[in-house]
Amino acid sequence: MPMVAQSDPGSENFGIANAHTMLCQWHDPALLGTLQHQWMWSKKNIMPEITWSQLCCRFTPGFENLLDLGINSGFYDTNNTLQVMVFCWVFIPWLQQELDAYHDRVNNTAKRHDHNKILPHGVLNLIYHSAEDFRALDFKIKVECEALDHVRNLYIKPSHTVFDLVPQPFGECLNNCYVHLGHPAVTRHSVWNVYLCLLDALQAQAIELPLFVGVMEEEEEEPSEDSVPLLENHEDLPFHEENNGEYYMGGVGGGLGLGKQCSALSIQPD
Secondary structure, three states: OOOOEEEOOOHHHHHHHHHHHHHHHHHOHHHOOEOOEEEOOOOOOHHHHHHHHHHHHHOHHHHHHHHHHHHHOOOOOOOOHHHHHHHHHHHHHHHHHHHHHHHHHHHOOOOOOOOOOOOOOOOHHHHHHOHHHHOOOOOOOOOOHHHHHHHHHHHOOOOOHHHOOOOHHHHHHHHHHHHHOOOOOOOOOOHHHHHHHHHHHHHHOOOOHHHHHHHHHHHHHOOOOOOOOOOOOOEOOOOOEOOOOOEOOOOHHHHOOOOOHHHHOOOOOO
């Protein structure tokens, strides 16, 4: 776990800030009273924005074309509730697997050397696991399972509908149909075919969709309890920008950085 998390400002990120702060404080009580999260104002959220831009350029176009193929072929209608639910059940897990594969590929591939970069060069996973081999300091926090369980129980409601791709009764029905089809592999070449086969199987069984639609409507009518307030009595990490525009937004030294200790380290960038 990193010492500090970061995000664009916004209440939708309060839960992340709270959970990360509590995990940090669990392992270092001296951090009590300080939010271990940086709100990236005014174009300071650079690295995540670069990563998102690269994802949109390298990953997204091919999958958008594949999704458009099904829509243009008349396989999928966003106004058809049955098709929407089958689509979610098939496509969301598959796209998550593809994103995981992209994530692994990026983290296990060395980027082109950049002489302007002061951070370590090499394969990201190797740097993460063996920072000392790259003449870097290792500041990551090894999280205890007990701490994760505590924060998970505090902030996550397992029965929340966000964890269900579709209403549970309909999901069980879909799973039975999928088993009956022989667990076909879902790939970019077969995903639309699996979707159509499941759709045909459901229609052949004359599934009473209104029952499941009613479940969805009841869930939507339930009062929302998703709003998470930011931890009270917690100050933001200090932020100081030098006259030359340089600034530090990490968690070392309570947000102040290594300071003069840097000169005592025999670590020089490549």
